[in-house]
Amino acid sequence: MHVLRRLKQAVRSAVFCGLATVIFSGSAAAQAGSGSVVRERTVAFAALTWTEIAARLREGTRTIIIPVGGTEQSGPYIAVGKHNVRAAAQAERIARRLGDALVAPVIAYVPEGSTTPRTSHMRFPGTISIPPAVFEGLLEGAAESFRVQGFRRIVFIADHGGYLSYLKAAVAKLDHKWHNAAQALYLGAYYDSIGTRYAQALRERGFGGDLGKHADLSDTALMLAIDPTMVRQDALRKAGLPTAAEGVYGGDPRPATAALGRIGTDIQLEAALAALGKTR
DSSP states (O other): OHHHHHHHHHHHHHHHHHHHHHHHHHHHHHHHHTTOSOOOOOOBGGGSOHHHHHHHHHHTOOEEEEEEOOOOOBTTTBOTTHHHHHHHHHHHHHHHHHSSEEEOOOBOOBOOOOBTTBOGGGGSTTOOBOOHHHHHHHHHHHHHHHHHHTOOEEEEEESOSTTHHHHHHHHHHHHHHHTTSSEEEEOHHHHHHIIIIIHHHHHHTTOOSSOSSBSSHHHHHHHHHHOGGGBOHHHHHHSOOOOGGGTOBSSOOTTOOHHHHHHHHHHHHHHHHHHTTOOO
16 A cells, blocks of 8 residues: 555656656747847947948947958967867957947958068968058958948958058048048057057066067966967977067967956947046
8 A cells, every 4th residue: 555655655656747847848849939038239230231230320329340360370289270260259348338339340451561572471371461452452442342331430340460550540541531421440458558558568477578569468368368279289389489580589388378358358348438438
């Protein structure tokens, strides 16, 4: 009798649990189907339809951020798309904090040196370079495309110093051309903060040497903070001190960590927001 009673109790318990599971699953599915699961709206221009972009403009979105990256060698340990990944990710952070901005597709083709003869980063496989005049024309054409759609503040952020003079020239030309109908803005504080405030923050933590250069400690740490899959960490730790012949310019990158990188990415974010008049 005791065995039979326990068996009946077990059956009733199993039925109850099964019903509860069905009810819970149905409720969760109903919530998902009803759209009650809230997802953060994308700020990526390329992820929207033209009607969605038009709706954002009607809602008051007037700022678009154009991230400028570059495709170049970054030593044996960092993937060649470093600048593009970082610029796009940081532009999204800035746009979300602004609350009324979109992010344009990253500009991945930039001047990186001559192809004949091969100079600068073009001496290494993995680099793509375009002539400065083509680069400036690309920037101007992209910005003009956004202006005629209704964007009134076109903000350029840069992740690479090699083309800054061309970028600044294009922005100045646009701003003069538009007069006050729209604003073209190069966010110098964003890029400059790496070689100044971030380098100082690393030195205060005991990391000396030549910081803020190329594929060095700061560069590697920033990449680890944004996307660690872009850094070959095992190879980095096991190798000796990298040299300029390997495409590394600056301090020893081997002590780099994501935690150190987040100090820099946060400094960049706050520098950009301050320059755009948006603070906490």
